[in-house]
Amino acid sequence: xxxxxxxxxxxxxxxxxxxxxxxxxxxxxxxxxxxxxxxxxxxxxxxxxxxxxxxxxxxxxxxxxxxxxxxxxxxxxxxxxxxxxxxxxxxxxxxxxxxxxxxxxxxxxxxxxxxxxxxxxxxxxxxxxxxxxxxxxxxxxxxxxxxxxxxxxxxxxxxxxxxxxxxxxxxxxxxxxxxxxxxxxxxxxxxxxxxxxxxxxxxxxxxxxxxxxxxxxxxxxxxxxxxxxxxxxxxxxxxxxxxxxxxxxxxxxxxxxxxxxxxxxxxxxxxxxxxxxxxxxxxxxxxxxxxxxxxxxxxxxxxxxxxxxxxxxxxxxxxxxxxxxxxxxxxxxxxxxxxxxxxxxx
Numbered sequence: 570x571x572x573x574x575x576x577x578x579x580x581x582x583x584x585x586x587x588x589x590x591x592x593x594x595x596x597x598x599x600x601x602x603x604x605x606x607x608x609x610x611x612x613x614x615x616x617x618x619x620x621x622x623x624x625x626x627x628x629x630x631x632x633x634x635x636x637x638x639x640x641x642x643x644x645x646x647x648x649x650x651x652x653x654x655x656x657x658x659x660x661x662x663x664x665x666x667x668x669x670x671x672x673x674x675x676x677x678x679x680x681x682x683x684x685x686x687x688x689x690x691x692x693x694x695x696x697x698x699x700x701x702x703x704x705x706x707x708x709x710x711x712x713x714x715x716x717x718x719x720x721x722x723x724x725x726x727x728x729x730x731x732x733x734x735x736x737x738x739x740x741x742x743x744x745x746x747x748x749x750x751x752x753x754x755x756x757x758x759x760x761x762x763x764x765x766x767x768x769x770x771x772x773x774x775x776x777x778x779x780x781x782x783x784x785x786x787x788x789x790x791x792x793x794x795x796x797x798x799x800x801x802x803x804x805x806x807x808x809x810x811x812x813x814x815x816x817x818x819x820x821x822x823x824x825x826x827x828x829x830x831x832x833x834x835x836x837x838x839x840x841x842x843x844x845x846x847x848x849x850x851x852x853x854x855x856x857x858x859x860x861x862x863x864x865x866x867x868x869x870x871x872x873x874x875x876x877x878x879x880x881x882x883x884x885x886x887x888x889x890x891x892x893x894x895x896x897x898x899x900x901x902x903x904x905x906x907x908x909x910x911x912x913x914x915x
Contacts, residue, residue, distance in 0.1 A: 602776065623788075669777075674767075674772050674773070676839045679766060688764060698736055698742060711773070856889065
């Protein structure tokens with residue numbers, strides 16, 4: 570895996586600032602992560618950073634995978650990503666990472682679209698444009714399995730999320746797998762039919778704020794500030810008053826849609842607006858099972874590194890127990906900061 574080799578090489582020559590007063594967080598456009606942009610714009614993140622005597626720079630990066638790569642190489646202390654990508658990029662690259670905030674799970678926000686066909690079975694023999702080895706790839710595999718097909722029955726074409734909308738209308742493109750807001754935009758195009766989505770595998774594609782474990786250990790104030798800011802934003806945007814509508818409208822515009830379009834995306838997202846709900850989800854046995862499934866998919870696709878002998882090579886720590894190698898834990902689901910928020914102790 571050239572990508573992982575490059576990451577490991579970079580890590581050899583770079584070091585994280587484990588004890589500092591200034592930190593950097595990156596995020597990319599997605600309905601479940603738009604609150605970070607809003608929180609930055611409205612100075613909510615700044616307010617919580619000042620409360621704990623630190624500085625937090627929130628940076629939007631347009632290319633999702635690039636944002637995770639930059640986090641992995643130490644350019645950022647925390648980054649938004651899915652559970653699978655947290656395992657296959659930073660964790661597989663040797664960076665011990667913690668899911669600080671479990672924000673939501675996709676409940677229809679990720680989907681497979683066919684042009685001119687309305688059944689997933691019709692995908693057999695087609696090319697599928699997607700971000701290879703991402704959650705879109707995982708979604709496709711789960712969908713194919715549901716209709717008795719295998720990945721060998723299609724041809725995956727690696728396509729950047731930045732290019733997905735432009736690619737779909739072109740001649741010869743018959744199928745894509747992607748996420749919102751790209752998915753919603755593609756579905757407005759002639760002949761586009763959604764044939765499978767994440768609501769058919771609820772709780773498996775999870776959206777996180779991931780933080781470097783050593784940075785968090787040495788700077789708990791950063792964990793408290795980020796978690797506190799997140800749940801203030803959640804409280805603001807989840808209401809029905811004018812302030813909540815203004816917040817959602819701002820997020821909609823920033824993601825390239827209108828309020829109705831953004832709320833449609835929220836409707837297919839199981840947002841954990843209350844920290845107690847996020848804690849309950851994180852503590853569930855189901856999370857450990859999901860991560861086992863994700864690890865097995867990742868291993869089958871060579872995403873756990875060239876030296877990985879099995880799906881359990883990288884230990885994944887959850888409140889329900891560890892899946893994989895307890896001596897090589899590189900991904901942790903730690904609900905303690907979300908519990909502080911639930912208890913009003915931030």
